[in-house]
Amino acid sequence: MIKLCSKADTYSKSVAAIVYGLAIVSLFFASSVFHLFSLFYINGRLRSTLQLCDRIVICLFIAASYTPWLLLRDFHASWGLTALWSVWIAAIFGGAFQYVYLDRFQSVELMIYLAISICPAYSFIYMHEQSGLPLLITGALFYLFGVIFFKLDGHIPLAHAIWHCCVFIAIFLQFNAVDTFLITN
Known part of the structure; x- marks a missing residue:
């Protein structure tokens, strides 16, 4: 985050850098704390709370990952702004779903994550400047590939670790x- 913020030369770039940077830090922090406590087989309310925080942060991280692209690039008509609002509303909905139904409907949870992740990408066809998209898409493919291992957790050795490597x-x-x-350009 500090690296991005130090390079940001406009207000919009600073906002994008802060949102994206805080999301990365929050994701790694929430995941690390949850997994640390999971190592010690702590069950009950604390574990559930940490897992809930981890899942909610994932939804917000997905929206924050789109924010620099949707905020800093020019789009035909209002596609960028519409997609930005949509992804954040979907992320908030996903977080609320996690809060209410944590681990009760795992297939629905996965579909929500995938919808939040994939649907806003449609707006990129209306993006005037396409540079950087191949790298962005390659990263997205690593996430999608990792989902396979996330779903195989408990069925094959190290599946969860492979998922985290893909992330x-x-x-x-x-x-x-x-x-x-986006930021340096």
Whole structure:
């Protein structure tokens, strides 16, 4: 986040850098705390609360990942702004769903994550400047590939660890795309 903010030379770039940077920090923090406590087999209310925070942050992170692209790029008509509002509303809905139904409807949870992740990408066909999209899409493919392992957790060894590796690679690729093609540019 500090790297992006230090390079931001406009107000919009600063907002995009802060939203995206805070989302990355929040994602890694929430996930790390939840998994740390899971190592010690802590059950009950604390574990459920940490898992809920982890899941809600994932929804918000997805929306924040789109924010720099939808805020800083020009679109035909109002596609960018419409997609920006839509992804944040969907993320809030996803977080609320997690709050109410945590782990009760796992297939629906997965569909919500995928919808929040994939639907806003439709707006990119209306984006005037396409530079950086191949790197963004490659990161998205790592997320989608990782979902396979996320769903296989408990069925094959190290599936959850592979999922986290895919997430790390995706964030690395997409961070570099945001840095190189949006903030620095």
